[in-house]
Amino acid sequence: MEIVVFFISAVIVLSGGIGVVMAKNPVHAALFLVQTLFGMAVLFILQHAHFLAAVQVVVYAGAIVILFLFVIMLLGVDKAERLDVDPIVGQRLVAPLIGLLLFAGLMAVLVGATEFTDWSWSARFGDFGVDTELNGRPGAEAPIATDRPDVNQLGERLFTDWVFAFEITALLLTIAVVGAVVLARRITGELEPIPEAEDLWVRSRPVAADADGDDAVADGEDVADGDDAGDAADEKADA
Amino acid sequence: MMLFAADPLLVGDFGWDTLAIMLGKVVIAFALLMLSVLFMVWFERKVVSDLQNRIGPNRAGPWGLLQTLADGIKLFFKEDLVPNKADRFVFGLAPYLSLIPAFLTFAIVPVGGDFTNNNGVVPMPGGEQTYLQVADPPIGVLLFLAMSSLAVYGIMLAGWSSGSKYPLLGSVRASAQMVSYEAALGLAVVAVLIQSESLSSHDIVAAQQGGIVNWNFFATGVVPFFVFLIAGTAELNRPPFDLVEAEQELVGGFHTEYSSIRFALFFLAEFMNTVTMSAIIVTLFLGGPNGPILIDSLGWFFPTFWFMLKLFVFLFTFVWFRATLPRLRYDQLMDLGWKLLIPISLGWVLFLGAQSIGRDRGWNSIAIVAVTALVFAVAGSLLVAAINTAKADRARALEEDPEGAHGRFT
Numbered sequence: 001m002e003i004v005v006f007f008i009s010a011v012i013v014l015s016g017g018i019g020v021v022m023a024k025n026p027v028h029a030a031l032f033l034v035q036t037l038f039g040m041a042v043l044f045i046l047q048h049a050h051f052l053a054a055v056q057v058v059v060y061a062g063a064i065v066i067l068f069l070f071v072i073m074l075l076g077v078d079k080a081e082r083l084d085v086d087p088i089v090g091q092r093l094v095a096p097l098i099g100l101l102l103f104a105g106l107m108a109v110l111v112g113a114t115e116f117t118d119w120s121w122s123a124r125f126g127d128f129g130v131d132t133e134l135n136g137r138p139g140a141e142a143p144i145a146t147d148r149p150d151v152n153q154l155g156e157r158l159f160t161d162w163v164f165a166f167e168i169t170a171l172l173l174t175i176a177v178v179g180a181v182v183l184a185r186r187i188t189g190e191l192e193p194i195p196e197a198e199d200l201w202v203r204s205r206p207v208a209a210d211a212d213g214d215d216a217v218a219d220g221e222d223v224a225d226g227d228d229a230g231d232a233a234d235e236k237a238d239a
Numbered sequence: 240m241m242l243f244a245a246d247p248l249l250v251g252d253f254g255w256d257t258l259a260i261m262l263g264k265v266v267i268a269f270a271l272l273m274l275s276v277l278f279m280v281w282f283e284r285k286v287v288s289d290l291q292n293r294i295g296p297n298r299a300g301p302w303g304l305l306q307t308l309a310d311g312i313k314l315f316f317k318e319d320l321v322p323n324k325a326d327r328f329v330f331g332l333a334p335y336l337s338l339i340p341a342f343l344t345f346a347i348v349p350v351g352g353d354f355t356n357n358n359g360v361v362p363m364p365g366g367e368q369t370y371l372q373v374a375d376p377p378i379g380v381l382l383f384l385a386m387s388s389l390a391v392y393g394i395m396l397a398g399w400s401s402g403s404k405y406p407l408l409g410s411v412r413a414s415a416q417m418v419s420y421e422a423a424l425g426l427a428v429v430a431v432l433i434q435s436e437s438l439s440s441h442d443i444v445a446a447q448q449g450g451i452v453n454w455n456f457f458a459t460g461v462v463p464f465f466v467f468l469i470a471g472t473a474e475l476n477r478p479p480f481d482l483v484e485a486e487q488e489l490v491g492g493f494h495t496e497y498s499s500i501r502f503a504l505f506f507l508a509e510f511m512n513t514v515t516m517s518a519i520i521v522t523l524f525l526g527g528p529n530g531p532i533l534i535d536s537l538g539w540f541f542p543t544f545w546f547m548l549k550l551f552v553f554l555f556t557f558v559w560f561r562a563t564l565p566r567l568r569y570d571q572l573m574d575l576g577w578k579l580l581i582p583i584s585l586g587w588v589l590f591l592g593a594q595s596i597g598r599d600r601g602w603n604s605i606a607i608v609a610v611t612a613l614v615f616a617v618a619g620s621l622l623v624a625a626i627n628t629a630k631a632d633r634a635r636a637l638e639e640d641p642e643g644a645h646g647r648f649t
Binding site for chain 1: 411
């Protein structure tokens with residue numbers, strides 16, 4: 001059972017990953033990334049790490065990729081790339097080389113950390129349908145305890161043994177947010193005030209006596225009220 | 240395989256009857272949601288028309304009850320248009336991305352079961368026992384948050400893939416709005432979690448049994464409930480937060496280019512989300528199937544009755560919002576979310592956390608409230624001071640250069 005789920009989600013993860021690289025349109029690439037993240041969430045659940053799975057979906061799929069899409073749409077770069085020009089000279093030659101190096105490094109880490117002595121298929125994965133020892137290996141100290149929710153275990157570790165690391169991370173993120181706001185809101189030239197609704201109305205009229213301006217404000221409010229109370233529900237259902 | 244078994248259905252061997260009950264629950268939940276959408280569309284149109292002194296739908300069926308069905312059939316037989324500039328694949332995918340999260344969220348809602356005497360366990364034919372909810376995953380409420388953050392995709396991609404400017408504007412608004420209000424929504428949920436000490440929706444309901452005072456509405460001190468209600472309305476993109484599809488500005492918003500059955504799917508998802516959000520509010524804050532009065536007779540009937548009654552109250556509230564409140568301006572929307580709801584709910588979470596620790600350590604509860612009030616006052620006045628400084632800066636700029644800086648608005 002476990003091995004079947006693993007292979008299905010592995011196919012989802014890998015095809016999503018390949019899709020991210022191969023897609024010509026940035027929005028499609030982002031969607032493939034979501035596919036990969038979902039496959040990863042299934043893998044987490046397979047390891048009994050339910051909380052990580054949920055957080056994976058909430059944070060990565062729900063916030064970070066949304067942010068990617070937001071930027072893609074706002075900057076209007078959602079067009080297919082031209083593949084006949086190289087943005088960096090020699091990119092096509094260097095890319096596979098670096099890729100190969102990365103792959104070799106990954107394999108070295110994986111092989112080095114694995115505890116298996118018997119490298120036969122059945123020793124590593126077991127027969128199909130048999131619960132195998134995929135829990136937290138290689139790299140983790142021990143498989144997750146299955147007698148209580150992983151949220152509790154994670155919370156306990158985070159707020160006792162690793163509380164300083166946790167709080168320093170929080171501080172770092174806060175600093176990053178403040179920094180981002182300061183950088184993004186650096187104002188050059190004139191400050192532009194946000195206009196109030198009344199200002200807009202008065203200014204859009206030809207300049208007249210003050211009393212007229214006040215009347216205009218009152219009129220404007222009436223019009224706005226009438227619009228909003230309209231038959232929105234009926235319009236929608238009929239559409 | 241199954242750990243710290245939650246649903247008694249999954250304890251013991253997994254046979255055909257277990258599978259049948261699970262499938263039955265899924266089918267019933269699906270049918271219930273579809274029926275409630277049929278009802279909700281009719282209900283909304285009828286209530287809004289009553290509130291506006293109109294008659295509303297009254298042709299199809301008694302009191303126009305079958306109007307939604309007629310509309311559905313009409314939509315089904317309309318021509319399915321795909322705009323020339325649309326991204327065909329994503330255009331087709333988006334309605335489903337909007338619909339599926341709406342379905343999945345309802346899976347964690349307990350719709351019945353006697354929590355006072357029997358911990359929500361209901362006997363089934365064939366000797367099995369189960370909870371009256373499709374699933375009780377250990378992550379419970381996080382599934383709701385995950386699904387509500389995924390619902391953004393449907394709207395966002397629908398707007399983008401239409402290849403047209405109004406839908407794109409609508410979807411950019413939608414993503415900004417939903418991501419902003421998710422923070423307040425999540426913080427309100429945290430207050431509930433501190434109270435019930437579990438993520439599972441079944442445990443959250445079980446912790447609220449034993450009378451009205453135990454409901455999280457009171458137990459978390461009312462504030463998180465209202466934050467959740469407001470943020471939930473914004474998350475649903477319902478009035479007064481429906482800038483996403485503001486008719487007067489954006490034609491129809493993200494679904495302008497959609498027609499026929501694809502539009503029907505968006506429509507379905509929107510109303511299904513309303514029903515699901517009401518159900519989640521009832522589960523988190525109003526005790527789910529727990530009744531205000533303990534009636535033991537009729538076993539299964541009263542818990543489900545209470546749940547449906549409370550659900551109905553919130554469905555009416557959402558319609559009432561729509562008929563009463565004018566739409567917010569975009570800057571008002573962002574002000575409300577970031578400058579009011581998030582600070583308040585964050586402060587309230589800290590307060591509840593301090594209280595919870597205080598109970599464990601035996602601190603003086605009056606001292607906790609006093610310190611909290613002090614911190615709230617200081618933090619609140621700092622926030623107000625910051626906002627006022629920014630406003631004063633703008634006003635000064637306006638005074639110094641009344642024409643130049645915003646001539647483009649005239």
